[in-house]
Amino acid sequence: xxxxxxxxxxxxxxxxxxxxxxxxxxxxxxxxxxxxxxxxxxxxxxxxxxxxxxxxxxxxxxxxxxxxxxxxxxxxxxxxxxxxxxxxxxxxxxxxxxxxxxxxxxxxxxxxxxxxxxxxxxxxxxxxxxxxxxxxxxxxxxxxxxxxxxxxxxxxxxxxxxxxxxxxxxxxxxxxxxxxxxxxxxxxxxxxxxxxxxxxxxxxxxxxxxxxxxxxxxxxxxxxxxxxxxxxxxxxxxxxxxxxxxxxxxxxxxxxxxxxxxxxxxxxxxxxxxxxxxxxxxxxxxxxxxxxxxxxxxxxxxxxxxxxxxxxxxxxxxxxxxxxxxxxxxxxxxxxxxxxxxxxxxxxxxxxxxxxxxxxxxxxxxxxxxxxxxxxxxxxxxxxxxxxxxxxxxxxxxxxxxxxxxxxxxxxxxxxxxxxxxxxxxxxxxxxxxxxxxxxxxxxxxxxxxxxxxxxxxxxxxxxxxxxxxxxxxxxxxxx
Amino acid sequence: xxxxxxxxxxxxxxxxxxxxxxxxxxxxxxxxxxxxxxxxxxxxxxxxxxxxxxxxxxxxxxxxxxxxxxxxxxxxxxxxxxxxxxxxxxxxxxxxxxxxxxxxxxxxxxxxxxxxxxxxxxxxxxxxxxxxxxxxxxxxxxxxxxxxxxxxxxxxxxxxxxxxxxxxxxxxxxxxxxxxxxxxxxxxxxxxxxxxxxxxxxxxxxxxxxxxxxxxxxxxxxxx
Amino acid sequence: xxxxxxxxxxxxxxxxxxxxxxxxxxxxxxxxxxxxxxxxxxxxxxxxxxxxxxxxxxxxxxxxxxxxxxxxxxxxxxxxxxxxxxxxxxxxxxxxxxxxxxxxxxxxxxxxxxxxxxxxxxxxxxxxxxxxxxxxxxxxxxxxxxxxxxxxxxxxxxxxxxxxxxxxxxxxxxxxxxxxxxxxxxxxxxxxxxxxxxxxxxxxxxxxxxxxxxxxxxxxxxxxxxxxxxxxxxxxxxxxxxxxxx
Ligand code: SF4
Numbered sequence: 001x002x003x004x005x006x007x008x009x010x011x012x013x014x015x016x017x018x019x020x021x022x023x024x025x026x027x028x029x030x031x032x033x034x035x036x037x038x039x040x041x042x043x044x045x046x047x048x049x050x051x052x053x054x055x056x057x058x059x060x061x062x063x064x065x066x067x068x069x070x071x072x073x074x075x076x077x078x079x080x081x082x083x084x085x086x087x088x089x090x091x092x093x094x095x096x097x098x099x100x101x102x103x104x105x106x107x108x109x110x111x112x113x114x115x116x117x118x119x120x121x122x123x124x125x126x127x128x129x130x131x132x133x134x135x136x137x138x139x140x141x142x143x144x145x146x147x148x149x150x151x152x153x154x155x156x157x158x159x160x161x162x163x164x165x166x167x168x169x170x171x172x173x174x175x176x177x178x179x180x181x182x183x184x185x186x187x188x189x190x191x192x193x194x195x196x197x198x199x200x201x202x203x204x205x206x207x208x209x210x211x212x213x214x215x216x217x218x219x220x221x222x223x224x225x226x227x228x229x230x231x232x233x234x235x236x237x238x239x240x241x242x243x244x245x246x247x248x249x250x251x252x253x254x255x256x257x258x259x260x261x262x263x264x265x266x267x268x269x270x271x272x273x274x275x276x277x278x279x280x281x282x283x284x285x286x287x288x289x290x291x292x293x294x295x296x297x298x299x300x301x302x303x304x305x306x307x308x309x310x311x312x313x314x315x316x317x318x319x320x321x322x323x324x325x326x327x328x329x330x331x332x333x334x335x336x337x338x339x340x341x342x343x344x345x346x347x348x349x350x351x352x353x354x355x356x357x358x359x360x361x362x363x364x365x366x367x368x369x370x371x372x373x374x375x376x377x378x379x380x381x382x383x384x385x386x387x388x389x390x391x392x393x394x395x396x397x398x399x400x401x402x403x404x405x406x407x408x409x410x411x412x413x414x415x416x417x418x419x420x421x422x423x424x425x426x427x428x429x430x431x432x433x434x435x436x437x438x439x440x441x442x443x444x445x446x447x448x449x450x451x452x453x454x455x456x457x458x459x460x461x462x463x464x465x466x467x468x469x470x471x472x473x474x475x476x477x478x479x480x
Numbered sequence: 481x482x483x484x485x486x487x488x489x490x491x492x493x494x495x496x497x498x499x500x501x502x503x504x505x506x507x508x509x510x511x512x513x514x515x516x517x518x519x520x521x522x523x524x525x526x527x528x529x530x531x532x533x534x535x536x537x538x539x540x541x542x543x544x545x546x547x548x549x550x551x552x553x554x555x556x557x558x559x560x561x562x563x564x565x566x567x568x569x570x571x572x573x574x575x576x577x578x579x580x581x582x583x584x585x586x587x588x589x590x591x592x593x594x595x596x597x598x599x600x601x602x603x604x605x606x607x608x609x610x611x612x613x614x615x616x617x618x619x620x621x622x623x624x625x626x627x628x629x630x631x632x633x634x635x636x637x638x639x640x641x642x643x644x645x646x647x648x649x650x651x652x653x654x655x656x657x658x659x660x661x662x663x664x665x666x667x668x669x670x671x672x673x674x675x676x677x678x679x680x681x682x683x684x685x686x687x688x689x690x691x692x693x694x695x696x697x698x699x700x701x702x703x704x
Numbered sequence: 705x706x707x708x709x710x711x712x713x714x715x716x717x718x719x720x721x722x723x724x725x726x727x728x729x730x731x732x733x734x735x736x737x738x739x740x741x742x743x744x745x746x747x748x749x750x751x752x753x754x755x756x757x758x759x760x761x762x763x764x765x766x767x768x769x770x771x772x773x774x775x776x777x778x779x780x781x782x783x784x785x786x787x788x789x790x791x792x793x794x795x796x797x798x799x800x801x802x803x804x805x806x807x808x809x810x811x812x813x814x815x816x817x818x819x820x821x822x823x824x825x826x827x828x829x830x831x832x833x834x835x836x837x838x839x840x841x842x843x844x845x846x847x848x849x850x851x852x853x854x855x856x857x858x859x860x861x862x863x864x865x866x867x868x869x870x871x872x873x874x875x876x877x878x879x880x881x882x883x884x885x886x887x888x889x890x891x892x893x894x895x896x897x898x899x900x901x902x903x904x905x906x907x908x909x910x911x912x913x914x915x916x917x918x919x920x921x922x923x924x925x926x927x928x929x930x931x932x933x934x935x936x937x938x939x940x941x942x943x944x945x946x947x948x949x950x
Contacts, residue, residue: 013880013881016881016883016884017881017882017883017884018883020883020884020886020887021883026887031683032683035683048512049512052509052510052511052512055508055509056508056509056511058508059505059506059507059508062503062505063505065503066498066503066504066505068494068498069491069495069498072490072491072494073491077659078659078660081657081659081660082657082660082664082665088487088490089486090485090486090490094486138690139680140678140680140681140689141678141681144680144681157679157680157683158680159680159681160683162681164681164682167681192681192682192684193686196678196681196686196688196689197688199689200688200689200690203690204592204690207588207690208588208589208592223661223662224650224660224665225660226665232677232678233676233677233678233690233691234625234690234692235689237625237670237690238625238691240668241621241622241625241668242588242622252490258647259646259647259650259662260644260647262647263643263647264511264644266643266646267642267643267644276673277528277607277608277609277673278605278608278610278643278671278673279673280672280673280674280675280676280677280691281670281671281672281673281676281691282610282670282671282673283668283669283670283671284646284650284668284669284670285667285668286664286665286666286667286668287664287667289667289668290616290617290666292617293615293616293617293620293667294585294586294587294620294622295585295587295588295620295621295622296615296621296667296668304490306486306490306493310490310493310494310497311493311497312497313493313494313497313498313501314496314497314498314501315501316501316503319497319501319503335869335870335872335888335891336881336884336888339884339887339888339891340884369880371754372876372877372881373877373880374877375872375874375877375885375888376752376874376877377841377842377869377870377874378844379868379869382845395751395752397754398752398753398754399754399755399756400754401754402753402754403754456882456886456889456918456921457886457914457918457921458916458917458918458920458921462717462718463718463719463720463721465716465717465720466711466715466716466717466720466723466724467711467716467739467743469720469723469724470723470724470727470739473724
């Protein structure tokens with residue numbers, strides 16, 4: 001499966017409609033989302049005091065938001081005291097400039113990166129590459145999509161859309177690899193463990209040659225100035241252990257007030273993300289290596305990124321989206337995501353939480369369709385360990401979209417008036433909602449959508465209304 | 481300075497936001513009490529780790545521990561090892577691994593070619609099967625990361641119930657610092673739970689993608 | 705017991721037989737059924753498309769229509785839920801907010817309500833058939849339909865693989881994202897038909913319209929009934945108002 005076009009949130013509707021027709025993609029998504037939901041379900045079933053732990057994790061995240069400015073100042077002060085250089089970035093461009101500056105400062109030629117959505121969000125790689133730096137994604141899935149020059153398709157499993165044959169072909173083409181036994185036909189022979197080992201070898205060299213390691217942050221602890229990184233592969237440990245310089249980039253909401261709050265989050269995050277009691281590796285990093293230590297970065301940086309988030313704190317409903325710790329569970333539970341996958345959303349963040357974050361962080365004109373690509377079934381809300389009420393936020397966003405675009409009312413009115421079937425179908429469910437028909441027309445794509453709907457589903461007939469039938473029946477009975 | 485402006489701007493916006501829509505956090509339910517560490521702790525640890533293909537071997541004496549480590553080296557076909565200097569004196573691991581060449585863990589480059597990395601856990605969390613490794617002067621981080629096999633010695637005194645023990649563990653290893661009330665935490669603490677793993681290709685689980693593919697634990701079941 | 709009936713607009717115009725079955729069942733079980741005049745829509749459509757002002761206007765109207773002490777019974781989980789959402793539309797402390805709270809407290813979904821009647825859940829209803837139940841995400845996880853239908857003698861109640869998965873309707877969603885919606889209803893239909901049922905049953909009219917519309921387009925002979933219709937048939941041996949899709 002090769003992705004050729006570029007995806008944008010602006011084309012969300014077209015992209016999702018198209019994704020539905022890709023049978024291979026649907027099969028892969030079905031398999032992957034069931035796999036994750038299954039593992040998670042088993043883990044949560046066995047999780048003693050689950051709801052209490054969920055509530056504590058939520059409280060830890062809420063506490064962070066409730067004291068966000070103070071905690072960020074404390075984080076800055078304590079991380080600095082521990083020897084980390086702290087930087088603030090108002091937007092993506094500033095963040096890129098800060099990291100590029102650090103890279104220039106240490107004369108970096110090779111950069112290794114741990115999986116991080118926030119570096120995707122700020123489009124860091126092209127900025128570093130423009131400076132002539134080799135940038136390597138080191139998470140296996142990210143490495144594969146990097147070689148393929150594609151965006152990641154899932155928070156937890158960035159390359160679920162690639163088969164082993166796809167990966168083998170990539171390794172042969174892009175890395176010149178011929179397999180462990182030196183065979184030419186890597187595509188036919190390669191097993192998944194073999195491909196993994198090939199990637200391990202290729203990336204080992206990069207880790208050892210790297211001048212700079214860049215990672216995201218799962219939790220930053222204000223109390224101690226530490227950053228906590230959670231992973232399974234060991235690539236993040238490698239990125240913070242081998243290169244002399246480490247830059248951690250955090251979106252500003254990822255702070256926790258105390259080590260206790262961080263521990264409450266760690267109890268829940270791995271279980272919700274992958275069904276593990278703990279991820280293979282959790283690193284708590286505080287400042288650079290101390291004198292006498294033989295490894296670990298000698299120089300550590302922390303970049304605190306805003307990129308639109310601080311504005312959200314003033315909205316009591318929408319700021320719930322900032323609680324998210326990116327476990328990915330709501331994606332896997334979402335019937336729409338299960339059907340269209342991550343790429344269709346056209347931005348770094350996909351699925352229910354991605355719809356919310358993209359709508360909040362990207363320009364409004366590009367994200368109008370996003371909050372409508374949702375049936376409001378509530379599977380996400382039910383799944384989220386932090387109790388985020390995605391449907392409620394989705395409705396709030398719809399309200400924002402509609403408030404921003406008056407007009408067109410009469411066009412729809414005309415359309416519906418001229419198409420009794422449309423009127424029955426659409427308005428049969430809502431005929432008295434909106435006597436002036438202000439609403440429907442603002443929603444794009446209705447005429448063609450209606451055609452497809454009727455194509456696949458027999459619409460009910462318009463019948464003699466219930467009220468009249470009941471009146472008649474009662475009259476008859478009364479008369480009898 | 482662009483980023484100084486950024487700092488002020490961000491903090492101002494956040495403060496204005498909280499002033500517009502104050503946020504109070506309802507008190508959460510109390511953290512459930514941790515299970516006590518009882519006589520079955522080793523068995524529980526082994527049970528949690530079994531699905532991760534981690535074997536826990538118990539030793540009653542230093543000599544037994546040495547035998548276990550030697551067995552592991554043989555089973556893994558190891559020729560070389562590196563270890564933390566930080567080990568209780570009673571444990572003569574160099575003697576146990578006398579047939580192998582010992583490599584000093586002075587940098588990642590050398591460790592990349594070593595077969596076994598040997599460490600000594602500061603704690604082990606029974607609930608999740610996590611080893612707690614605190615990095616330091618005689619405890620380089622890469623010993624548990626670069627070699628394909630990681631062997632970890634876990635003293636009985638290190639057994640702890642769950643991740644709620646983490647804050648205390650970190651504070652216990654902190655250095656006093658005038659500007660840091662909780663002290664200056666160690667530069668790195670790792671929770672290690674099973675081998676390095678990935679399922680990125682077709683969701684097929686593979687052990688040992690970047691870190692060790694094998695993790696062996698030797699429990700030191702006496703008072704150290 | 706006297707109740708007020710809230711009839712969803714979809715039922716009013718397109719699926720009146722569901723409403724008739726509801727009346728038949730409730731009267732048979734001893735309820736006095738009032739059907740207040742002037743009912744239109746609960747405001748759900750406006751609410752879900754981001755028109756809070758429109759939803760508020762609809763809500764005000766419902767507050768008047770359903771004023772009074774009786775329970776308001778509704779054969780649709782999503783409309784019942786909308787009525788329970790009204791307090792969210794008004795400023796706390798205002799009289800309308802207070803009225804909305806009072807109404808929200810009186811609204812009951814049909815199956816939930818029937819389960820509170822004397823003799824529940826076994827009313828001696830009898831129907832020999834295999835019925836596949838679509839739970840509907842709009843019922844917010846309520847198991848009232850299962851509990852109610854499980855008590856029908858002779859009925860084999862079957863649940864599909866992913867019982868709570870959305871059928872893909874989502875109101876306007878089905879028109880704005882028709883291919884996604886169709887993919888979802890296709891999944892749902894496949895999982896339901898795999899149970900080899902005689903009847904497809906649900907307590908949510910909009911889901912029924914969506915799924916049965918798809919089934920009948922694809923030529924499936926499976927009959928689709930609302931829980932109230934199934935109960936009516938099982939209690940009275942006949943369907944008041946006939947079937948919607950055959
Ligand atoms: S919003 Fe989604 S990704 Fe975020 S914490 Fe909740 S379930 Fe996880």
